[in-house]
Amino acid sequence: MSTVTACFAKSPLEDWIAQRLAVRESSFTRATLEQHQLKALQETIAWTRKRSSFYAQRMSGLPAGFLRSLEDVALLPLTSAADLAENTPGFVCVSQDEISRIVTLQSSGTSGAPKRIFFTAADQELALDFFAHGIAGVASSGDRMLIALPCEREGSVGYQLAKGITRAGVIPIAHGLSVDPAETLAHIEREKATCIIGLPVQMLALSLNDGKAAANAMRRLRSIVLCSDHVPRSLVRTLKERSNAEIFEHYGMTEMGLGGGVDCEAHMGYHLREADLYFEIVDPLTGEVLPDGDLGEVVFTTLNRTGMPLIRYRTGDLARFLPGSCGCGTILKRLERVRGRIDGGVKIGRDGVLDISMLDEALFAVPGLLEFTAAYFPGAPPRLELAVYAPRIASSRFHGTLLNALQSLPLICDAASGGEVELTVIRAPEPFPATGAKRKIEVRETR
Secondary structure (H helix, E strand, O other): OOOOOOOOOOOHHHHHHHHHOOOOHHHOOHHHHHHHHHHHHHHHHHHHHHHOHHHHHHOOOOOOOOOOOHHHHHHOOOEOHHHHHHOHHHHOOOOHHHEEEEEEEOOOOOOOOOEEEEEEHHHHHHHHHHHHHHHHHOOOOOOEEEEEOOOOOOOOHHHHHHHHHHOOOOEEEEOOOOOOHHHHHHHHHHHOOOEEEEOHHHHHHHHOOOOHHHHHHHHHOOEEEEOOOOOOHHHHHHHHHHOOOEEEEEEOOHHHOOOOEEOOOOOOOEEEOOOOEEEEEEOOOOOOEOOOOOOEEEEEEEOOOOOOOOOOEEEEEEEOEOOOOOOOOOOOOEEOOOOEEOOOOEEEOOOEEEOHHHHHHHHOOOOOOOEEEEEEEOOOOOEEEEEEEOOOOOHHHHHHHHHHHHOOOHHHHHHHHOOOOEEEEEEOOOOOOOOOOOOOEEEOOOO
16 A cells, blocks of 8 residues: 555554554554454354354365465355355354344345344454444544434444443443434433434434524534445535534444444545454456455455354445555555445446435435435336425425436436436425335336
8 A cells, every 4th residue: 555644643443453463553564464364364264164064065175274365365255145044054153052142134125034143242242342442533532422323122233332432431322213303403412412323314314404402413513423324425515514523434234243444534435344354345246356446346254253254245335445545544444435235226228227326416415305215117118216305395396306406317317318217206295214224226016
């Protein structure tokens, strides 16, 4: 990596990882980190070949001790979500007595079998340690963070986050998903919260709420952390305009152990949890490992996890490693903001593919738009239907405003003008239910 003069505080993840590796900060280098990753990968592979029936079978043709460099990781087979859903018992490497948490995730699609992720207490401790140190870049000791994520159940993401940030001296305020923006804003004001973490569209709804109380609550916030879904740049711009907060982004998923990476004050990409996870970008079709700068599918391998290690697990997320150094001067890699899902696109026109991230960028730039859903109906021609919740947009301007925003996308504009897609916009009379699920374009057969 090229070096730059650091203009921002260095990501706290670097010092944390150096401590984990028992290396002094002054001698912590990229080479040192990669040596740790290679050793941890060797141990993970040996463990899974011995304890996981799934991986023992998958790697039966590989010689013992074959992994001699990080480049050899490409020789290992990829693991899919379908593998995990269909062979769950074969992934577990410890006795049931050692499992402290099981998370069930519904696979995408209507017929996909659910995935079950198993964690030991030690596996969960890794995530708590990440939260404790990763939060140092977005909040300080004494800050009061409102957690607008599921908090109700022990082991839920909000519950785990609260435990982790307490170690950093940050005071957690359990709230749950922001179902009612007015209620959430009142909670912020009542608890004197200085930070908040939640879903992007729900944080947007808070910022667009009218009234003095809402304005006071938003001005009180020093930082807003967005997580669990695609983050449109247009949404970030609105949040900056409507609050005094600095906007941070977190990337992670349950299969990673919740935490994956977080950006720093430079906001030049996610810095990754590289002591516990080994990341790659691969070609979605061939599985070939791609160089920094090339767009592909995010793949990760868990390190130091014993309950249910995952080797080269396909996330389905599209992103790339950013070449060069971050403005904060860290040696850690940078993952660009996730652009969408491998399977999240629908065909528009002859050769175009539309995904939810494109719609996000165009529609969240519309003043007063709070949320929307998108449905695609195949046919001749296909139809794209949007249900939009935007109570502030007058009825006389509603359809024109939204259709203009859609046609700002060249892909849709060209297809619509050529009669290759029909566009339908309807007004949603009420807010959409807060589920916490990632947003996507739903494909529906009935018209």
